[in-house]
Amino acid sequence: MFITDPYIQKPNTRKSVRYFLNKKDSERDLYSSLYSFSLIQDIHLNVMPIGGRSENNNFAISIDPPSKEIEELIRLGLCAHRGESWNLSKVVCKFIDEAVHMLAYHGKVYYEIIYFYTDESKKNIKSFMIESIPNNNVKDLFGFCWQYVPKNIIEPEEKILKRFIWLPKKDLLVLSTPKAIGGIKKYKKLLKELQWLSKCTIPEFVKEDMSVQQEIKGYDFSTYRENQEIFLAKITRHLGWTARGNFSKRSFEFYQIYRYLKFERTKAILREYVLSTLNESLKIIGNKMEFKARIKVEGILSHEDYDNYIKQLLDGSLQFSEAAKLMRI
Numbered sequence: 001m002f003i004t005d006p007y008i009q010k011p012n013t014r015k016s017v018r019y020f021l022n023k024k025d026s027e028r029d030l031y032s033s034l035y036s037f038s039l040i041q042d043i044h045l046n047v048m049p050i051g052g053r054s055e056n057n058n059f060a061i062s063i064d065p066p067s068k069e070i071e072e073l074i075r076l077g078l079c080a081h082r083g084e085s086w087n088l089s090k091v092v093c094k095f096i097d098e099a100v101h102m103l104a105y106h107g108k109v110y111y112e113i114i115y116f117y118t119d120e121s122k123k124n125i126k127s128f129m130i131e132s133i134p135n136n137n138v139k140d141l142f143g144f145c146w147q148y149v150p151k152n153i154i155e156p157e158e159k160i161l162k163r164f165i166w167l168p169k170k171d172l173l174v175l176s177t178p179k180a181i182g183g184i185k186k187y188k189k190l191l192k193e194l195q196w197l198s199k200c201t202i203p204e205f206v207k208e209d210m211s212v213q214q215e216i217k218g219y220d221f222s223t224y225r226e227n228q229e230i231f232l233a234k235i236t237r238h239l240g241w242t243a244r245g246n247f248s249k250r251s252f253e254f255y256q257i258y259r260y261l262k263f264e265r266t267k268a269i270l271r272e273y274v275l276s277t278l279n280e281s282l283k284i285i286g287n288k289m290e291f292k293a294r295i296k297v298e299g300i301l302s303h304e305d306y307d308n309y310i311k312q313l314l315d316g317s318l319q320f321s322e323a324a325k326l327m328r329i
Contacts, residue, residue, distance in 0.1 A: 010116050010117070011116065011117040011118075011119065011120050011122055012114050012115060012116045012117065013114055013115045013171065014112065014114045015112065015147075015165055015166070015167055015168070015171070016112045016131075016133045016134075016147050016165060016167060017134075017147065017149050017165065018131075018133075018134065019134060019149070030105060030191060030195065033194060033195040033198040033199075034198040035194035035195075035197055035198045035232065035243065036191050036194040036195050036198065038243065038244055039104070039190075039191075039194060039236070039239075039241055039243075040101070040104040040105050042241065042244070042263075043100065043101075043104040043239075043241075043266070043267065043270070044097055044098075044100040044101040044104055044267075044270075046267070046328075047096065047097055047100045047267045047270060047271050048092075048093040048094075048096045048097050048271065049093055049300075050093070050097075051090055051093065052087065052089030052090040052091075052092070052093045054299065054300070055328055056299045056300070057299075058298060058299030059298065059299035059300055060089070060296075060297075060298045060299055061088055061089040061092050061093070061295065061296065061297050061298075062088070062295075062296050062298075063088070063293050063294070063295065063296070064293065064294050064295075064296045065292070065293065067291075067293065070291050070293045071088055071293075073127060073128075073289075073291070074088070074282065074293065074295070075087070075088050075091050076127060076129070077127065077128045077129050077130055077285075078091045078092065078095045078130060079091045092295055092297070095130075095274075095278070096271060096274045096275060096278075098132075099175060099274045100267075100270045100271065100274060102132065102135065102175075103175050103176075103177060103270065103274075106135045107176070107177050107184045107187050107188045107191075108135070108140075108174070108175065108176045108177070108184055109132065109135060109174070109175040109176075110132070110133040110135060110138050110145070110167075110172060110173075110174055110175075111130050111131060111132050111133065111172065111173040111174075111175075111281075112130075112131055112133055112167065112171060112172060112173075113128060113129075113130055113171045113172065113173060113281060113284070113285060114128060114129045114130075114131060114171075115127075115128050115288070115289075116128065116129070125288065125289050128285050128289065130173055130278075130281065133147060133167070134147075137149065137150060138167070140174075143169075144166070144169075145166070145167040145168075145169055145172060146164055146165065146166055146167065147164075147165040147167055148163065148164055148165075149162075149163045149164075149165065150163075151163065170284070173277060173278070173281045174277075175273070175274060175277055178269055178270065178273045180269050180273075180303075181238065181239060181266050181269055181270070182238055182239075186238075190235060190236070190239075193235050194232075194235075197228065197231065197232060200228070226250065229246055229247040229250060230247070230250070232246060232247060233247045233251075237259075239262070239263060239266045240258075240259045240260070240261070240262025240263035240264075240265065240266055241259070241263050241266075242256065242259045242260060242263060253320065254313075254320075257313060257320055257323045257324075258310065258313060258314075260323070260324075260327055261306055261309055261310050261313060261323060261326065261327075262306075262310065264301070264306055264326065264327055265303050265306035265307065265310070268301060268302055268303040268305075268306055269303045271297075271300075272302065272303060275295065275297060278295065279294045279295055282294060282295070301326065306326070309323065309326055
């Protein structure tokens with residue numbers, strides 16, 4: 001079913017089609033998998049202060065150079081909930097949070113930059129909007145980007161002229177898992193491994209023996225569980241994910257703090273990457289609408305800060321109590 005919005009009906013450059021899938025993609029239902037679901041949720045949790053409110057008094061989001069008019073233009077351009085009285089901080093925090101969330105699920109995310117005109121002649125641009133495109137059927141091949149609209153999602157009463165829609169790259173904001181945390185191929189492989197691990201609570205040969213009430217000789221479930229936890233810790237070590245304490249009983253407090261800091265570093269990399277890519281798009285939009293502005297986020301730790309704190313932890317100069325405070329934003 002397609003999604004309509006009265007605001008979208010104004011003369012604009014929109015090419016992509018928004019729609020809801022009528023059924024879940026059962027082959028890649030990551031939310032039904034315990035470990036993949038947990039990672040996807042945790043990776044965007046507190047990536048930005050909720051509602052733009054932080055315990056840090058130095059936290060601030062602003063437009064550089066300052067301009068109330070441009071700030072309002074950008075606020076409306078990023079706000080997916082039209083009519084809401086959200087300020088710039090809340091809008092930017094929400095945008096980055098949702099972008100990281102979708103990136104954690106898909107590995108690659110597409111947005112369309114839509115320009116709105118003052119009239120049907122399409123000569124004067126009044127405003128813009130950056131809107132996500134359904135990721136399920138976007139193909140990026142040989143330097144061209146296409147959206148494929150599945151026939152089965154079209155209701156009988158709905159009509160669409162095209163099912164293959166060309167998306168000009170100059171009007172796209174594309175996010176892909178940064179190489180600093182492994183890149184898209186490694187990340188998608190990780191999600192598959194987490195899906196597989198979630199299903200392997202009991203080995204198949206044990207299930208077979210249990211089904212016929214046969215005694216299982218030489219099998220120790222605690223050893224199997226220990227190996228599972230070791231494997232979980234190993235495949236997520238580059239991210240630093242703690243798996244919600246799944247292997248905390250088998251690790252020292254020092255290692256747990258180290259993983260926590262490394263995971264916060266991962267979130268900082270994603271936060272900075274989304275903000276940097278967003279500012280690059282604002283530069284393109286500004287060239288077209290004749291303004292110069294970038295979004296500044298202050299009072300929040302960078303991934304370089306976390307690198308320094310991890311180094312201090314390893315050389316013994318950072319106390320555990322101080323490290324715990326670094327996990328708040």
